[in-house]
Amino acid sequence: MFGFRESMIIERKPDQDPFLLCTFSNIDHLKLYSSRSVLLKSAYEYWTHGSSLIDVADKLTISSDWRPQLHETWRILVHGFRKQFTQPEKIQRIDAFSDRLKIKNKFCLNNKADCSVGLFESYEQGLIEQPKEVFVGRWICDGARHLIDKYDVRKRYFIGNTTMDATLSFVMANMGQCQPNHITLDPFCGTDTRLGGILLACAELGSNVVGSEFDWRVLTAKAKPTKANTKNLSRNPDEMMHRNFSDYGTLNRFLGVVGADFAYSPWRPTFQFDSIVTDPPYGIRESSQHKSRRRTDKADDDEENPVAEKYDLTNIYGDLLNFANVYLCVGGRLVFWMPTHILTYDESLLPTHPCFILFSNDEQQLNRTVSRRLLTMIKIRESNNNEKAQVNEKLFSNFRDLYFTPNTKIWEQLNSNNADTDSSAVSKKENS
Numbered sequence: 149m150f151g152f153r154e155s156m157i158i159e160r161k162p163d164q165d166p167f168l169l170c171t172f173s174n175i176d177h178l179k180l181y182s183s184r185s186v187l188l189k190s191a192y193e194y195w196t197h198g199s200s201l202i203d204v205a206d207k208l209t210i211s212s213d214w215r216p217q218l219h220e221t222w223r224i225l226v227h228g229f230r231k232q233f234t235q236p237e238k239i240q241r242i243d244a245f246s247d248r249l250k251i252k253n254k255f256c257l258n259n260k261a262d263c264s265v266g267l268f269e270s271y272e273q274g275l276i277e278q279p280k281e282v283f284v285g286r287w288i289c290d291g292a293r294h295l296i297d298k299y300d301v302r303k304r305y306f307i308g309n310t311t312m313d314a315t316l317s318f319v320m321a322n323m324g325q326c327q328p329n330h331i332t333l334d335p336f337c338g339t340d341t342r343l344g345g346i347l348l349a350c351a352e353l354g355s356n357v358v359g360s361e362f363d364w365r366v367l368t369a370k371a372k373p374t375k376a377n378t379k380n381l382s383r384n385p386d387e388m389m390h391r392n393f394s395d396y397g398t399l400n401r402f403l404g405v406v407g408a409d410f411a412y413s414p415w416r417p418t419f420q421f422d423s424i425v426t427d428p429p430y431g432i433r434e435s436s437q438h439k440s441r442r443r444t445d446k447a448d449d450d451e452e453n454p455v456a457e458k459y460d461l462t463n464i465y466g467d468l469l470n471f472a473n474v475y476l477c478v479g480g481r482l483v484f485w486m487p488t489h490i491l492t493y494d495e496s497l498l499p500t501h502p503c504f505i506l507f508s509n510d511e512q513q514l515n516r517t518v519s520r521r522l523l524t525m526i527k528i529r530e531s532n533n534n535e536k537a538q539v540n541e542k543l544f545s546n547f548r549d550l551y552f553t554p555n556t557k558i559w560e561q562l563n564s565n566n567a568d569t570d571s572s573a574v575s576k577k578e579n580s
């Protein structure tokens with residue numbers, strides 16, 4: 149999206165610790181990536197790592213590049229993973245490190261230092277005597293974590309009971325590659341178009357944003373406020389959809405919100421979005437089991453006045469992919485959450501469409517039974533012959549029932565099903 153194809157080469161993925169080692173051929177590319185990343189705390193030029201502070205200091209003597217240059221002022225930032233250091237402990241490490249390396253450069257204790265050296269000690273869970281690994285490197289830039297604080301839901305003027313939290317909203321906006329001159333749609337924007345969440349993050353990263361929503365109470369600001377101690381109060385007259393965009397200085401990117409049942413697209417079929425970023429209803433709480441006037445294949449279905457009925461997950465995800473097939477430009481991204489039941493999840497059952505490839509599938513475990521997955525799909529070509537999405541009903545069958553069933557019961561059921569299948573296989577064999 150920045151106009152270069154080069155991407156980072158990952159040398160080591162974080163496993164038990166948060167350190168990601170990767171190679172960039174150009175430092176400016178790293179800075180561009182970092183400027184949008186809410187999951188990255190800081191980026192450092194990797195110097196070396198070892199088993200102790202003395203070990204890494206000795207390794208650094210091999211190269212004159214791995215230290216502040218002669219004219220530079222410097223400082224050391226000491227960080228622990230799974231261990232917090234007191235100020236005296238930090239000073240002791242700073243002294244030991246600079247003595248060992250015999251660095252004579254002038255110290256500068258604030259962020260104006262020419263060279264900030266990061267010293268990271270990583271510990272095993274519960275073993276805080278000896279670090280497992282020590283990393284050292286030169287600070288290059290910070291990520292965009294300040295956005296999480298800026299968009300903290302608690303600081304927002306207007307929130308609803310389903311508002312997406314700030315970190316995940318920015319992860320979604322990044323997966324959608326939201327950027328200037330793009331138009332992003334959230335077709336189930338709920339409270340978040342008006343109150344913050346997903347579309348606010350997309351607008352912050354540069355996209356022009358638009359939402360649609362079915363619930364008139366959300367659209368007309370009639371839903372009860374959910375901030376602490378405000379449940380029984382009515383909303384303020386200025387608690388309107390544009391207020392959060394206005395507060396964050398992105399009102400010029402807020403194109404508006406449309407009241408619409410997703411099953412009936414209000415958009416011209418020739419109009420195309422650059423990205424669709426959304427959190428459809430999961431239908432777990434009774435109140436969120438929204439209905440739709442979606443036409444069914446039933447014989448008694450009245451073409452003119454379709455009956456409102458439960459909009460089940462299979463239909464929602466089928467409609468979402470078919471919608472994206474029409475309204476997303478080629479190369480555009482469809483980013484959406486999908487609830488899955490942990491014990492019965494099977495990747496081969498994920499929804500597919502011939503014009504889309506699955507780019508990423510990231511799990512967020514919600515409790516011991518249920519996860520949701522952030523799926524990112526890229527439209528790779530225009531459709532011919534009205535190609536349709538495939539959504540396997542098995543993925544969602546009885547999702548709500550499974551959500552409320554204890555895991556032990558599901559295990560019992562799965563085991564008895566397996567036993568049935570085994571015994572039927574045996575009897576078939578015997579018969580043959």
Ligand SMILES: C[S@@+](CC[C@H](N)C(=O)[O-])C[C@H]1O[C@@H](n2cnc3c(N)ncnc32)[C@H](O)[C@@H]1O
Nearest residue numbers: 310311312336338339340345362409410427438
């Ligand atoms: C999970 S919530 C989205 C929450 C949103 N991301 C937020 O941060 O507030 C799903 C939203 O979809 C809306 N919805 C449900 N059925 C719909 C339909 N048929 N058409 C359009 N919107 C619908 C619900 O009213 C709800 O606000």
